[in-house]
Amino acid sequence: MIDLAISDWALHHGVIQGELYSTKTIINNEIFSFIFASSMKRNYSIVPSMIRSSNGILWSFDNPYKINYFDENHSLEISNEICNLTSFCLWYSSPIWSFNDSLTTKYYFMGEINKWTFISQQRFSSLYTNVDNTQMTIVVQGVVNEIVEILVYHSKFQSITHVNCHFYIDHLIAQLIINSTNVICL
Template identity: 90%
Template sequence: MKRNYSIVPSMIRSSNGILWSFDNPYKINYFDEIHSLEISNKICNLTSFCLWYSSSIWSFNDSLSTKYSFMGEINKWTFISQQRFPSLYTNVDNTQMLIIHK
């Protein structure tokens, strides 16, 4: 990369959510039109690579409007795959999510 980039969800047709990098999955950031992904050409260049993952933020239809995201398995290249997580179900009332794991 020859310059730094600042990316927001609308630029890549993504929804708002959370964002984390492959090299530090424990540092989670919001990703929305206010909280952009800042990509530095000093870190992401010809001698290194950078990889980020994102997950949408959903809201339950409960009394607290509980918000949640699903990150999958942080020790995998593909955090969420159909081989490992074949189904994600939200109940009719949108108050629970069932994650099927193989």
């Protein structure tokens, strides 16, 4: 439960103001956050520092194609009319990276679509940028005959790119390669 919800609980004499939780996945010191809200009795405004997260982007589990900035100047507005007793809300956040190229190409690794946990250490065991900061490699793990659909926002394309990683009997680890001109899975 986030600290603000706990303090509100105390201020309201033990009456909980809703279910408001956050957790994170950390891969190579990069923080990917998850925020869950339900049964909200009041509205909340959340910024990354309140949940010990990184600045970056934010999207909802039910619409990964609507991306918003998430930093100290761009908060997540949690509505008690939407995240109430009959529904829940779930958001994900990812850091923003920039390549060392002439366009300062930006990209966001959004993880695996169709999963509650878009980014997990079990699926994505490491990510690293090359010395020149012109390419990121993300190690993806799978099982035999699995196809993993991954989302990456890439500023060159001004859109979210879908990339499929295929796993075979002799190919259970793949590399998602992101550079200034391409996003591919090998």
